[in-house]
Amino acid sequence: MAEEVKLFGTCGSPFSSRIQVALKLKGISYEYIEEDVTNKSPLLLKYNPIHKKVPVLLHNGKPIVETRVILEYIDETWKANPILPEDPYDRATARFWAKYIDGKCAAAAMKAFWAEEKEREKAVEEACECLKTLEGALKDKKFAGGETLGLVDIVANFIAFWLRSFQEISGVELLTEEKFPDLFKWSEEYVEHPIIKEYLPSRDELMFVFVHKRLQNLK
Template sequence: MASTNQEEVRLLGKWASPFSNRIDLALKLKGVPYKYSEENLPIKSEDLLKYNPVYKKVPVLVHNGNPIAESLIILEYIDETWTNNSLLSQDPYERGLARFWAKTLDDKILPALWNACRGDEKGSNKAVEEASEALKLLEDEIKDKRFFGGETIGLVDIAASFIGYWVDILQEIAGLELLTIEKFPKVFKWSQEFINHPVIKQGLPPRDELFAFFNASAPK
């Protein structure tokens, strides 16, 4: 592990949150030892209120006592602090492109998929159409690459872990077929490459537990 000093690393997270899981995956890919603290969000811990007083949500990375919030910001911090297994290219254009797609995932693509599976209009024609349009953006972007950044997992892949893992569970619960090999073969192939990567596979929450968690709170 490439590191500048001996660190104390702590992650405040929620096991079922894809945003918290992004940080789990990045730390595991980097080989960074860390202490995990599960948060009960309805009853926020003193540490969560202390380390993220603005948004009061997870994930929060605490590095040598210094907190960093917001998952995409944390991912870049991790990549700059531990330089092995880089998540971002050294090329300025490629770095900018990865940041663009990571932000697009959070601002546009993930909300569309969540709304189709879990929103007030769950399963409506409009919601499904918007989710399909969002997936089409990724289908066009990944082309024939193994991962979004090329041959190794990078920032965009980790940011898209919700699509690679959570969507399959949520669409099954909702009775939808959003991401299938027939509709989006390139994104589907990417999802299988991603979730079967040895490190990623070990870092994802158990599928049956996630299914039970989201099924229990599914809109009826």
């Protein structure tokens, strides 16, 4: 019996892009279903009734939600081309950094981009501290796990592409070669990876996401 794999996602979303990259790295064929996040489909609400968000992975009719949970599910289900290290300590370390990026770095960067002017300087300082921490953890490696893409790199897609693009649009400077040479070099290696490039949004899509998020933060 053939496996049925579907992905509910949306253009311009770093979270949807993460799952597309992981499935591609694993060589898994799937059906992509584009969701309008301003008018969520009945299927999305059915499969993710608690958070009502993308991405949602549907595997043989069973929904898996939450980006990092989906990534680990993919890695455990399809063993080829692992995205998590085999060693338990290294796996735990990768999970730690993935959580740090989502819970601390991305949130700090978002705040820096959309903070009111009087709060922006402090928000930028906090975001740069997070990037400094990641710079120290990278230690001249090509990718976070060494020579190949892994969980931490996939989760850090927001920093590699979205952050750099949003800072061009907003004029708020966070990640530069002068400030963070190792992290900047990693980001360039990342976006030039042939699989990554396939799932990066266009500038128009990014502009839509940026404006939409800014309007949400102004409410």
